[in-house]
Amino acid sequence: MIKSIIGLYHQRSQFFIELLLQHLYITSVCIVITTTVGLLLGLLMTRHPLIAAIVLRLSSVIYTIPSIAIFGILVSITGIGLASAIIAIVLYGLLPMVRSTYTGLTEVDDEIIEAAVGMGSGQRHLLFWVRLPLALAVIFSGFRTMVVMTIALGGIASFIGAGGLGRAIWRGISTNYAEMTIAGSLLIAAIAIVADLILEYIEKRVRIRYLGEEG
């Protein structure tokens, strides 16, 4: 079995490389969008408690809907293809991103914030020099969760016509070719694990740098 999977990678290397690149492309786009929207939304929530309550509630509701159902709904709105896939993946990734941004920013010690304000910091100084750096470690851990999730969900996206490694899985299933399915899944898992390891290392550095925590 393992042999035949390795053989498959060899034989169809062009096919897998293409899917891998597509997969990386789709997840990168999703990560950029999720990060941007998540940061902005998290920031907005710290300013307006009402928005915070609504967003937190909504984003947990999204998790109770099976991803297949979300894809189904989106397909009926934005049609089959990349756009639907990206929207669905971003929706899923938002929760860890928004939540970590929001908690990170709100958990910064009040006394530190008061000291910064009392010394004459403007809104922007306060945010970029004090609050964001101090929230960075928490935000980054949410970012890490989101990246791994996005890479994994990228596999499902192929089911509604976006490219990526999910296509190998899809093809394997529809042609009853188990090795193909496994080969695709393994690659997705590999990317996710590598990304997680790299981000774990960076997160550690961030923690030490900004919070002085070891390990």
Add this chain to the structure above:
Amino acid sequence: MSPWAIEFDHISKSYTPEEVVLTDINLSIKAGELVVLLGHSGCGKTTLLKLVNKLLDFDSGYLRIHGKKISDWDIEQLRRSIGWAIQHGALFPHMRIWENISYVLRLQGVEKNRRRERAAELLQVVGLPAEYLDRYPRSLSGGQRQRVGVARALAANPSIILMDEPFGAVDEQTRLQLQQELLQIHARFGQTILFVTHDIHEAFRLGDRIVLIDEGKILQAGSKEELVFEPASERVSSFLGTKGFSALLDDELLCDLHAQVQSGSFDPDLCLQRLAAIKGPALKAGPSASDRSP
């Protein structure tokens, strides 16, 4: 320019409609004065201090800084010109010591080399070695952090410095040392300092003038001598533990105490003991040391 650095004029403040925290505060602080706000926990000292850099707003009255109404100041400009030091230092954990000290200079757009130089200067002023410049606050002891907190308050050469129990969290010996250093800094640079404490001894060591606050009202504002020998009310002397002093004192002791009060080494506890030894039971009517501990 106004001779007054800070003027509280019939200031009142409450957080909730039910409870008034500051009632009709009238206090004028001369430029260059070191004024200590003394009072029990919860009497409103911090609240009063935070009105000056507008971290809080008052409900009624007038507050003038350098003769100008506080509402007429550009608030960020004002805050940058007022030093602010609090308990534990409240240093920024993600910034090196030199970055912490020169934070206000960064807000003012001073370039990096100049900021570092200034931080090095100030580190010396507060008695810390130069190699601390590149350290992070977490690697400093509590006392060292408080020193850095004081240095940070001095960075932009503020004419007014607000200090809220800045030496509250260190051992007695370090506190004495920090107090001495503060007096030296004040003698050297002549800033207006508003210093909050609940410690009578600290107040007597530091203050040109002591403002005694109780339940949001000023009981008395005056020199150490005035507070001890001419208390405005029973509450003042019972707060300080000096009740019945003037009636009991003979001339020699009075001179002695005057000297002690003036030098800042006045200690009401020791005085009471000495007086008790001389006068015996007459003093028993006064308060015991235990019911006036801050």
